[in-house]
Amino acid sequence: MPAPSPIALFAFNRPQHLARTLAALADCPEARLTSLTIYCDGPRRDADNEAVAAVRAVAQAAQGFGSLAVVTSDANLGLAASIIRGVGAQLAASERVIVIEDDLVVSPHFLRYMNQGLDLYADEPRVASIHGYTYPTGEALPETFFQRGADCWGWATWARAWRHFEPDGGKLLARLQQRRLTRQFDLEGSCPNTRMLEDQIAGRNDSWAIRWHAACFLDELLTLYPGRTLVENIGNDSSGTHCRTTDNYTGAPSGETIAVRPIPVEESRAAREAFRRFHRRNQSLRQRVRGVLAGAMSLGH
DSSP states (O other), X not given: OOOXXXXXXXXXXXXXXXXXXXXXXXXXXXXXXXXXXXXXXXXXXXXXXXXXXXXXXXHHTOOSSSEEEEEEOSSOOOHHHHHHHHHHHHHHHSSEEEEEETTEEEOTTHHHHHHHHHHHTTTOTTEEEEEOOOOOXXXXXXXXXXXXXXXXXXXXXXXHHHTTOOOOHHHHHHHHHHTTOHHHHTTTTTSOHHHHHHHHHHTSOOXXXXXXXXXXXXXXXXXXXXXXXXXXXXXXXXXXXXOOSOOTTOOOOOSSOOOOOOOOSSBOHHXXXXXXXXXXXXXXXXXXXXXXXXXXXXXXX
């Protein structure tokens, strides 16, 4: 069996969040055999200096891992550049990587699931990534299942798949529009993915994740999800770059293992519908109107 995949963890100015993330990761039995690299971004302004220094102290004190490296930046790279650069560096040195941000608390079973998924689908070119978070749909989902595209709350990929990443959001949007895929990309109008991509192009957000998702979606690649979430996002408290205060996406990580077995490499229609219903329930009226408009645009109306 291959050695556990290295982990790349990205942090900025939230020391308490990072401490919880590290403690949860260290509770995974595989952690003591796992190489961990923590990427600490630099301050945006002088007011960030104290929090950034505190984050670096927490990072340097991390324990419970096979090895630890802390990579710091004097300048503020920003969320997207930090992750794009760090993931690229990791995959230049290793064929695969598990990616965590500093506001994710994982189940003790998280690393086992991620590594098993990476092992099982390493040579399957249609699979782009393994994901640890699943929306709290309130519906029974398959033990594991595939969805088209990629995701960002506790994920892993291989060097072969990361080559599909396209940093130019404008190119991605043009391809989606040319192929009339925006409504499908938006889960039939229930999730404003196209608008997020447009906002990234316009500089209104700094999302690498929407570009990763769009690139994989366009190339018809799939991501493996667990039927029960193994990740909780504790950053939906207005402390992060793109997260507002909400508990719509919150669910404690499952205390049960996820059985990772071979399944057909195809999108689960049942899971897609469950995701669509979940997003539809959580949309505001304004979002619904925008979703309808985006859908009409994608159909050329």
